[in-house]
Amino acid sequence: MTDAGFWHGRSGLVVPALLAAFTTYLLVGVLTMEVPEGTDFPGPRFFPLILIALGYLLSVLLVLHYLRHPEPVDTGDQDGGQWRTFTDWRAVAWCVGGFLVFALTIELLGWILAAAVLFWCVARGIGSTRGLFDASLALVVSSAVYLAFAQGLGLNLPAGVLGGF
Amino acid sequence: MESLSLLMEGFAGALTPMNLLWVVVGCLLGTAVGVMPGLGSSMAVALLLPMTFALEPTAAFIMFAGVYFGGLFGDSTMAILMNTPGQASAIASTFEGHRMAKDGRAPQALATAALGAFLGGFSAAVVVVFLAPSLADFASTFGFAEYFALAVFAFVATSSIVGDSVVKGVAALVVGLGIATIGMDPISATERGTLGVPELFDGVSLVTVTVAVLALGEVFHIASRVRRDPKTVAMTAGGRAWLSRAEFREAGPAWARGTAIGLPFGIIPVGGSEVPTFMAYDLERRIDRKRPRPMFGKGAIRGLAAPEAAGNATTGTAMGALLALGLPVSATAAIMLAAFQQYGLQPGPLLFDRAPDLVWSLLASFFVALVVLLIINLPFAQLWAKLLLIPAPYLYGGITMFCGLGVYALSAAQFDLYLLLLIGVVGFVMRRYDVPLAPLMIGIVLGPLAESSLREALLSSDGDYSVLVSSWITWLLYGILAVVLVVTVRAKLRARRGADV
Known part of the structure; x- marks a missing residue:
């Protein structure tokens, strides 16, 4: 493997990025939510807030995972040729x-x-x-x-x- | 004996010529999709889900039963002939099964698998017929706290047991639960997470997510690898698929043990049947090691018979858990649940009272489907391999077209197609980085139940959290969950130390 830059084997960071983006979407939803007066606890924000906390926590854990253990990509050379990326x-x-x-x-x-x-x-x-x-x-x-x-x-x-x- | 007479009525409902036709169609379609390399039974069910809405409920579910079991038969046919399991539950069958095929014993391997699947599924169907009604009675005493415990059980078990990384599993679960919260909140009628887009007011349709994650994402994934992976070639095998008396004696105990392992797992939500299939395989290997002439590694018939029986036994009882508790234990069961909801039916204890004719016809059609499958698989397993002659570009072109057809036909909205594409790309990324898909499916299906039961329980107790662990049923559920987790962690640690599979 000649390509040994930072991103090599760390493209998996897209997973926590997606998760964080989705969590942020939920957060925006909670912040802009118009809750009717007099809604008892636990209201409509309760469950999404738990998910948001979990979502950010898991994003951080996944980032740490990919920084610590890059997944070396086998670009394959079965037919003699090599591909630059795992995905076509x-x-x-x-x-x-x-x-x-x-x-x-x-x-x-x-x-x-x-x-x-x-x-x-x-x-x-x-x-x-x-x-x-x-x-x-x-x-x-x-x-x-x-x-x-x-x-x-x-x-x-x-x-x-x-x-x- | 009430169950028996109800079952007989069910047979009367299932054996009408029209319904019989749907079983056969379902079995053929399920096997056909299962046989395709890389495509498993859950994709078959996902693609067919929108198609069945043109049918009346009973016919649709009878067809589903055929597709569901047919996909499993197809999966194992390919696992044996090509070493490409369509579904994780067929992986355990590849080890000894494919080795048998390589040794020129492919017909015997296919027969062992088909008979094992038949026996496992048949025993499971019998168990479901006699136990599901009592399970439903028991479940009718459940309150909000119990349902919440059940949902938590399903979440934790599916996201932590299947797949290598717990973090990835829980991440998939959170995404599924998050998607489920989009739309109108049923308790307070508040609009949530829609950003004012009117198409999202009713929430994201389960059908869209299912087709996107299980079918479209799979097509993208295959496209990304199709020119890079070495081609697998099917083993050819001549001769009739039948077993000699000695082989029967050899496989018999393994079928029985596999079934015994598989049956209880259908009720425990651990995300499908891969856990019991591996357990059955492992048990056979341990027994084999103690024999004077160990056969494992050389194409042991027992190493194929046991996981096949276990896989189908689990699948069968999983349907019982779905019907009686409303609890899907695998991605495929989650899609079935979506189908029920689409017809306005809620699986669970009440279903046995509200739609008994549907339930019993469905249970009866399990037996019919298994017999039909045995007939079309035992002598003709070889013919199914011919389906591989369809060129891959046209096969996947057609599948993609059907993804679009199902989703558009249901909603007639372009917005749903954009959503389908977006979630399909997410499904592709998840496959690429080995994020398990089952937790996402379970999350989106059970999310509303988990949220509403949690909130209703807390509302009724004025925010006192101890209500969640106030009954012995909740204690029991959390207790079993703890035991399951401890056992899995131990098994994973052990696997890390010495892996010889």
Whole structure:
């Protein structure tokens, strides 16, 4: 391992960071809460306050854990090559990005198109390289789902732009 | 004998052609998802949860029973053939099971696993039928303090026993409990932690969290590793899956011991069946060491039979605890509880009075599901491995699509999709850094019960905390919890000293 900087093996600090962020969210919620007059103890703030105290305490413990025991990452060299990061960020970005586009456009484009985009992005992220074949497969799958669940079972899926025709 | 006649009525309800169809569909789907590498029974249940809302409750739960047990069968098939357990509870089966497959005894290993799972699950179902009603009667005497003790029990046990790090477990629990507090406070009708976002007034939907953490997070996790991990290849195995008489004699006592270990664990909330499966495996190994010719390490049939029986026995009695106490002891049971709540049903002592036909049909369908699973797994286990031929990109593309479908179909709100993505990313980070997921699920499911029972108990006692330990039931629960914790700590210390698994 050539990379021996501070962050090496300490990327796990993101866990206490997330926990502290969520705890802070709860704290803001408690501080801005409008409690009706005459609420008996223990009121609506009681339980969240316990969680907030625990959340901050655990964040500190986790930070200490990762500072003391960095987790050396095995970047793997099974195929002769080495990766700089443990996680394949490009693949994750395709999947997360695909889902974000799906969530943003579902009502505009409708289920069939938005879900097909999602399917295509995830397939690409996992490692498929046949773009055109994937696109047609994605459309077939999303249409089949639309037929089965929206037409068949009566679930509420938006038709979107295709609904106009 | 009242249970028997009720059970017979349950069979009458479960054996209608339509319900029988749902059991078979559930078993097929559960096995199919369980067989996929990396996907376990809890993902199967999470993905199917929104789908079942198009069905009436009885049919939906009957299907769940099939999915639930089917996933377990699928998990162990893959544990044996590919050394990839889909769920932590199948890990113990890989040690001897995969070794048997490597020695060319895959059919025998699959048969041992299927029969063990069947026997364990069947015994558990019998126990549940006869004990659940009395358990429910007993639980109907519970007050707020007792329910709070029960919830604390579940929290502490799941977050400290499963996984390596107690701190990570409790952190996951706190996040789950925190998510559960978002929305309207039922006691004082105060709006909490919503930042004024109207979509959050009703709280975060359990379905969203379940699908995000158990399914979408898993897809992201697989995407992050799929090109880096070495490919595992399924062992091929010919011949019929059956056991010789000698093998039966060998496996028989192990099945029995595994079942005996697994049964009581369903009622103790320790976060699923990995603890009993490992205990069963360990016991068999100790017995094996005393024999003239130790077989462990060379594909011992007992080392596979016992954990399989224990795992399914636990899963079975866990359903009893869920129905009678309203207490989920694993992530999968937590999703089932969410499904009940979605239908406006609250599992617990009252369920046996309010919806007896549903409860007994569900219990009867356990038996039906196990028989169906034995039929589709014993002769055809090999065929299931063919599912691996679906290319991974399309498999996960389809799963992601179903995540979106389930959540959007339920709420028809884009906001829930954003939330799904956000929590899905959190689920991915948790997997990446080995933070256990079960405490989060238990926290979000039992959080409201824990909070309201704690506050109601304190309200009724004017803030006097001693009310929480005022009855013998609470003493008993905290006492068992203390014993469980001491035993776990000792086992962990011992494991640290000499690990030879």
